[in-house]
Structures are given as structure tokens and as C-alpha cells.
Amino acid sequence: MPGNTSSVSDLTRGSSRAVVLGMAAIVAILVLAGVLLFLNLPDTNEYNARVSQLFAENANLTSPAELQLLEILAQSGTVNAEVLVSYRAVIFVLILFASLLLITALVLVLALIALNRKLAVVQKAGIQVSSLVISRGERKVYINDLEFDLTEAAVETLAVLAEARLDGDMMTGVQLESVITGRKEVDCDEAAGATRIKRLRDSLGNQIVSELLVRNIARQGYVLAVEKDVIRMI
């Protein structure tokens, strides 16, 4: 069991590091792409500057037709550059979306890995109680939405164990018997409490399942092997 626990925490540490590294890589790629995008595309004045240079360098460009042609050249260049600017915005938005998708995919993959590990742990543990509902009035217990009919004494035992579990306590057979019968602990017998536990396990049926549910810790007592937050009493 200790080995198992350490491997899970190793995984958590490793995966959180992977998340940070992955996010950093994605953000770095996005920033690099954005910088290249904004650096490499010519600005609007590039064409105008070229046409002006052409005009200045050729002294024989004097006829109105030539000058008009040059003006049209510069104007079309300007239009072209405006189109490029809009392309740049569109590409930038697309890069943003793509990086968001990458981040989502990364997180999902890591969540999937974590779930797989958790599933393996669950499979090893045999039973994972995700909800335990005790209904005293109906004398029923719902474990993972499976319904079990119990005797009144068994429900009482289970309810006492559940309350003890909620408080984080363990109960010896003596304490169990004392709480249920209302007598003082000195007047109670360890064997009587143990019998109650046995009956509870018997009425829950499957011995393995009930071993896993009602655990006996040597020299400390009995405890429900379920998480506190899954227990509900109705």
C-alpha cells in the first residue's frame, strides 16, 4: 500500500510539471509565431516608399501618363498592404484558437492519464464506494445505488459505524454494543459487538464485499472503509 500511494503522488507531481511545461511551450510558440507574423509582413508604406523612390531616381518620368501610372501603382500597393494587414489579424486569431485547442487537448490528455491511473488503483482495490446512503426508516442501505435490505439491528450497527466514520473515529466491539444498547461500556461484552459486526456482514451478503466495507483494524476496532463525503443518512 505505501508503494502504491507514493506512485500516485509521483504521478500528480509529474503531471503538474508536464502541464506547466506544456503550457509554457504553447505560449512560447504562440508568442514566437505572433512576433514573426508582425515582423515579416511589410507595412503599408513599403509600396509607397518604393514608388516614390522610383519617381525620385528617374528624372525622365515627367509625362502625365507616366505619373498617373505611378500613382495607380502606389494606390494598388496600399490596397494590397491593407489586405495583408487584415490577413495578419485573421491569422493571429487563428493562431490564438489553435493554441487554445492545443492547451485543451494537453489538459484532456493529462486528465485521461490521471483517470487511467486512478482506474487502475480502483481495480486493484476491488470496490470503490462512491455513495453510501443509509435509510433507517426503510431499513435499507444503498451502496453505489445498489439497494440492500437489512435487519433493524444491522441498520443500527451500520448507522453507528457511519456516524463514527463521519467523526473520524474507530469503534471497538464494546463501544459499539454500548452505543446501540445504551448501557455503560463496563457492562458490555466485546463478543456482543463482534457478533453485531458479523451479522451486519452476513446480511450484506457477499463476504468479500463486506470485508472491504466494514474493516477490522487489529486492537483498534471497526471502521467503514469508505470516504466520509459519500455517506448520507436519511
Next chain:
Amino acid sequence: MRLRPFTLALAATLAMALPASAACYADYRAQQSDPVRFHYGVAQISDGACGNPGAAAAELRGRLANNGWTLVDVLSTFGDDGLASRQGNAGQYFLRF
């Protein structure tokens, strides 16, 4: 009283003779930015700048800047005899500034 017609005639002669004899012009090219526009024009310049494109450019630069144009270069300076051959290319900018 008898002198008056003479002085008037003298003044008139001087007034008509001066521009006719010392008329000097330069052809230049100018441009505007945003939107980019170009023009080739002919403008009259002062006598002192005649034959000196640098001085003509200095004179024209201010005149064009007042009208929103930037002088690119002065091609040449010439007298009355060069006007006719340049009128076609200068078009609406012939002696405009």
C-alpha cells in the same frame, strides 16, 4: 506739366521691359504622400535663381510646401523659349505655383 507724359511712358516701358527681358522659369517634380500623388510642373522663379537649380529648388520648396506638395527635384531652369515645349507635360501645373 509737360513732363508727365514722359514719366508715364518711361514707367510703362520699364514695367513692360523688365519681365520680358529677365523672365526665368524652372521645371520641377513634386509629390504628395498619403495618398501618393506626383506632378511635373513649370514655375516662374526670380532672376537671381536663373541657371542655378539649387537656388531655384530653395525658392520653389517653400512655395510648394504652402500648397501641400513636397519638392522632389528641379530638372532645369530656362527662359521664355523653353516654355512651349514643356507646357504639354506640365498640364494643369504649368505656371500654377
